[in-house]
Amino acid sequence: MKDLSTLSYFLGLEVTLSYNGYYLSQAKYASDLLSKAGITDNKIVSTLLEYNVKLTPLDGEPICDVTRYRQLVSSLIYLTVTCLDISLAMGMVSKFMDALHFVHYAVVLRILRNVKGLLYHGLHHSFRSSLKLHAYSDVDWAGDQTNRCSITSFYFLLGTSLISWRSKKQDVVSHSSTEAEYRALADTTCELVWFRWLLADMDAPQPTVIPLYCDNRSAIYIAHNNIFHERTKHIEIDYYITHQHLKKGNLKLFSISFANQPTDIFTKSHLPGCLRDLISKLQLASSLPPQV
Known part of the structure; x- marks a missing residue:
């Protein structure tokens, strides 16, 4: 074994210690990716996607060579480790690996220009954060334009520190928004129960x-x-997952208004002002650029 001193860089992840906590970011990784993509000018965009954009496999002219597109998308997916606000956009562009068109490639370049403007954004984990867990669940009903599956999203906060999130297409088509929401609720419940066990094992029971x-x-x-x-009755299995843990007292459900739903960032595109508000709710922060 070897003591490598205080952790500062590991597999593209930068860890910065400050007086009030840790910052996790991927600034160097993102900078290298921008250079690889040939984005060397100062042009940036304020949003990842155009408002209410819908991508389909038949948009625009097809591209024969998909190698560069696949490389950029794969690299951007790893960037979601700390840049979680790009999760929805990456879910959309990753569907066109085999049926690539110029429109899809243009969206990837737009994502990169947005990343360029938020190069030093990352996750902040405060020393003063409590160990109380709470969760948010949401869904975009029939949000996938190719097969009308819904998009599940959730995230978990441990005090003020974001520790888990998801933006993922559901496996089946839901007949109603309530059914889609309940499937997302069941997935969130499973994650919640797992976190209860994990925190108990780490001597931080809820x-x-x-x-x-x-x-x-x-x-x-x-x-x-x-x-x-x-x-x-067709969602009965998902019902029992959440209902049983309600009865056991593992969780308590609260209603939240659409306007205050922070997981919207994982389900749909937004205008710049609304996007900034959602990013702030995710506890994303900027660390200082390295001194040269």
């Missing part, structure tokens, strides 16, 4: 029920009500 916020009142009602009928 003394009270964990709050889980959802902006769909129908999904919350179904979680508390065990009476099924024809319109809801």
Whole structure:
């Protein structure tokens, strides 16, 4: 074994220690990626995607050589380790690895120019953060334009520190927004239970029920009500996942308004002002650039 002193850089991750906590970023990795993509000018964009953009496999003219596109997308996916605000955009462009068009490539370049403007953004984990866990769950119903599957999103905060998040397309098509929301709620519940076990093993047990916020009142009602009928029986399995842990006291569901739902950043594109507000809610912060 060898003592490598204080952790500062590992597999593209930069760890900066300050008086109030740690900053995790990938500034050097992102800078190298921008150079590799040939983006050396000062042009940046304020949003990852155009507002309400919808990408399909038949957009624009096809590109024969997809090698460069695949390399850039794969590299950007690794950047989501700390730049989680690009998760939705990466989920969209990664679907066109085999059916690439110029429109899709232009979106990747736009993502890179947005990353250039937020080069030193990363995750801040405060020393003064509590160890109380809370979660948010949301969904974009039928948000995928190719097969109309919904997009599940959630994130978990340990005090004020963001420790887990997801933006992922669901496996099946949902008949209603309530069904899609409830499937997302079941996925979030599974992650929540796993975190309870992990924190208990790390000698940081959760003394009270964990709050889980959802902006769909129908999904919350179904979680508390065990009476099924024809319109809801197809989500019965997902129902029992959440309902059982409600009864055990592992979690408590709270309603949250659409305007205050922070996980919207993982489900849809936004205008610049709204995007800045959502990024601030994710506890993303900027560390200082390295001194030359």
